[in-house]
Amino acid sequence: MRVGMKIGLGFLVVILVLAVMGGVSFYSAGNIADQVGGIDRASERMERASAVDKAFTEGVVALRGYMVYGREDFVKQFDDKMDEAIKEATALLQVVRPEKKAETEKLVANIKQYKTDIQGKLIPVAKQAIQEKNSANVDAAKLRGLEERSIQVGMTLVSVTEAINKATATQVAENRKIINERIDQSTATVGTVKTTTIILSIIALLLVVGISFFLTRMITKPLAIVSARLDDMANGHFDRDIDPHYLIRKDEFGDMGRGFDRMLKSMRQLIGQVSQSAEQLAASSEELTASAEQSAQASNQVAASVTDMAHGAEKQVEAVNDTSAIVQEISATMEQLAATAQEMSGKAGATAQATVAGQSSVDRAISQMKNIGEEAQRAQGAAGDLEAGSRQIEVIVGLISSIAGQTNLLALNAAIEAARAGEQGRGFAVVAEEVRKLAEQSEQAARQIKELIGANDNNIRNVVGVIGNTIQEVDQGVNLVGQAGAGFGEIRTLVESVTRQVGEISKALGEIAVGSQRIVESMKSVESVSRNAAAEAQNVSAATEEQSASTEEIASASQALAKLAGELQTAMGKFRI
Numbered sequence: 001m002r003v004g005m006k007i008g009l010g011f012l013v014v015i016l017v018l019a020v021m022g023g024v025s026f027y028s029a030g031n032i033a034d035q036v037g038g039i040d041r042a043s044e045r046m047e048r049a050s051a052v053d054k055a056f057t058e059g060v061v062a063l064r065g066y067m068v069y070g071r072e073d074f075v076k077q078f079d080d081k082m083d084e085a086i087k088e089a090t091a092l093l094q095v096v097r098p099e100k101k102a103e104t105e106k107l108v109a110n111i112k113q114y115k116t117d118i119q120g121k122l123i124p125v126a127k128q129a130i131q132e133k134n135s136a137n138v139d140a141a142k143l144r145g146l147e148e149r150s151i152q153v154g155m156t157l158v159s160v161t162e163a164i165n166k167a168t169a170t171q172v173a174e175n176r177k178i179i180n181e182r183i184d185q186s187t188a189t190v191g192t193v194k195t196t197t198i199i200l201s202i203i204a205l206l207l208v209v210g211i212s213f214f215l216t217r218m219i220t221k222p223l224a225i226v227s228a229r230l231d232d233m234a235n236g237h238f239d240r241d242i243d244p245h246y247l248i249r250k251d252e253f254g255d256m257g258r259g260f261d262r263m264l265k266s267m268r269q270l271i272g273q274v275s276q277s278a279e280q281l282a283a284s285s286e287e288l289t290a291s292a293e294q295s296a297q298a299s300n301q302v303a304a305s306v307t308d309m310a311h312g313a314e315k316q317v318e319a320v321n322d323t324s325a326i327v328q329e330i331s332a333t334m335e336q337l338a339a340t341a342q343e344m345s346g347k348a349g350a351t352a353q354a355t356v357a358g359q360s361s362v363d364r365a366i367s368q369m370k371n372i373g374e375e376a377q378r379a380q381g382a383a384g385d386l387e388a389g390s391r392q393i394e395v396i397v398g399l400i401s402s403i404a405g406q407t408n409l410l411a412l413n414a415a416i417e418a419a420r421a422g423e424q425g426r427g428f429a430v431v432a433e434e435v436r437k438l439a440e441q442s443e444q445a446a447r448q449i450k451e452l453i454g455a456n457d458n459n460i461r462n463v464v465g466v467i468g469n470t471i472q473e474v475d476q477g478v479n480l481v482g483q484a485g486a487g488f489g490e491i492r493t494l495v496e497s498v499t500r501q502v503g504e505i506s507k508a509l510g511e512i513a514v515g516s517q518r519i520v521e522s523m524k525s526v527e528s529v530s531r532n533a534a535a536e537a538q539n540v541s542a543a544t545e546e547q548s549a550s551t552e553e554i555a556s557a558s559q560a561l562a563k564l565a566g567e568l569q570t571a572m573g574k575f576r577i
Contacts, residue, residue, distance in 0.1 A: 049171035
């Protein structure tokens with residue numbers, strides 16, 4: 001498997017884990033939002049039902065105030081409160097659940113019926129009783145009859161009143177239950193999200209650490225081995241083979257190892273050939289020098305010396321030709337080595353590009369984790385808004401409790417006035433007692449609602465705290481993935497360093513190739529000199545002076561060739577094969 005594919009698979013695993021984390025967080029955030037929305041809707045329904053109960057109770061209190069004091073402003077207050085109760089009940093009908101539609105419609109109808117019956121039946125009778133009571137000549141029998149009719153009308157409306165109170169109380173209780181259930185569900189969901197996030201974060205951390213260690217080990221170990229062998233080659237040690245394990249790998253490092261092995265073998269062969277050629281060249285130079293000296297000393301034996309010198313010149317030409325061919329082979333081998341080094345440089349560049357692509361994937365994963373954190377912050381803001389709404393409801397409930405207390409005092413005063421009236425105030429005493437009971441019930445209900453809202457505030461604060469913890473966990477996940485990205489940056493730096501070293505080797509091989517070409521040119525020069533020497537040897541019989549000059553030229557050329565051969569042997573002695 002190629003290095004790029006291994007790195008891609010590692011990042012794919014990390015991205016899949018992050019995607020699972022994001023999906024779980026997104027799904028859980030949606031559930032929490034739905035649950036918070038359910039709490040909001042239930043709170044609105046409970047608020048509407050409480051408003052209906054409050055307006056209806058205040059209307060009943062105003063009616064009883066009219067019955068006790070006979071003031072017309074109480075009638076106006078009764079009408080206003082009944083209209084308000086009908087309005088709130090109609091608004092409740094718009095937000096109530098489908099299965100409660102019929103019950104709420106019946107509630108609206110009962111309030112309207114109650115208002116109609118009071119206006120059409122009870123208030124006219126009560127008005128006559130008040131007028132009779134305030135007249136100069138009070139007819140006690142007529143007044144008693146009117147009071148009994150008022151009581152009878154009131155008794156017929158008791159069932160309607162109870163139905164209205166029961167309906168509003170049921171709405172408040174059911175929505176309170178829904179709120180509690182939603183809060184419990186939200187708490188459970190947040191706990192699940194927290195546990196899941198922690199588990200997935202641990203898994204992601206372990207995967208990132210494991211994959212980073214594996215990829216780092218996979219990349220740095222072969223590079224370290226190649227770097228060490230390059231240092232050995234730079235110091236002239238060509239006698240150490242590369243680890244066979246890296247020659248059978250199927251990735252870019254395997255390609256690089258095989259190319260390096262081919263280059264090493266070619267270099268060994270090249271150095272061996274150059275060393276052998278240098279030895280042959282030295283031997284040929286010594287022979288040429290000896291021949292030149294013998295030719296100078298045996299000037300009297302011109303014919304024999306000419307024959308020997310011609311024979312030596314021919315051997316010299318052949319040796320020079322052999323040396324030139326060997327050096328040309330060396331030059332070709334050096335060019336092949338340079339091409340191999342270029343190929344290694346390309347492979348290292350491809351590895352660097354794959355590392356850059358991996359680092360880009362980590363950056364995208366960090367961006368996704370930040371988006372998840374922003375979603376959790378918006379959920380936290382929604383929970384804060386819900387907490388503010390609960391506080392407003394608590395203020396309204398406090399006002400209801402205060403009104404209930406004042407109503408209780410008013411009922412007590414009415415009872416005292418009825419007691420003073422004696423037999424005639426008995427009906428008012430009954431009304432005052434009912435008012436007192438309603439006031440106590442209202443005050444108790446307000447107290448319960450206040451306690452419930454207090455509990456809701458605590459639960460909402462817990463939800464906000466848990467969401468805040470979730471945001472911190474997401475931030476930690478972002479930091480971990482950022483550390484992984486930094487690790488891949490270090491890998492990229494190592495790959496670039498190897499690429500530079502391979503480029504330097506390629507440059508050095510190119511210089512060696514140029515030097516080999518110069519040696520070829522020198523061999524051609526030597527060949528030319530040798531051919532000239534042979535020609536001079538053939539013509540020496542014609543002129544002795546020409547033979548002497550040719551002998552000197554051959555001696556000089558052989559000395560230069562011997563010096564060049566010595567330098568070449570010294571240079572080759574630095575390399576170990």
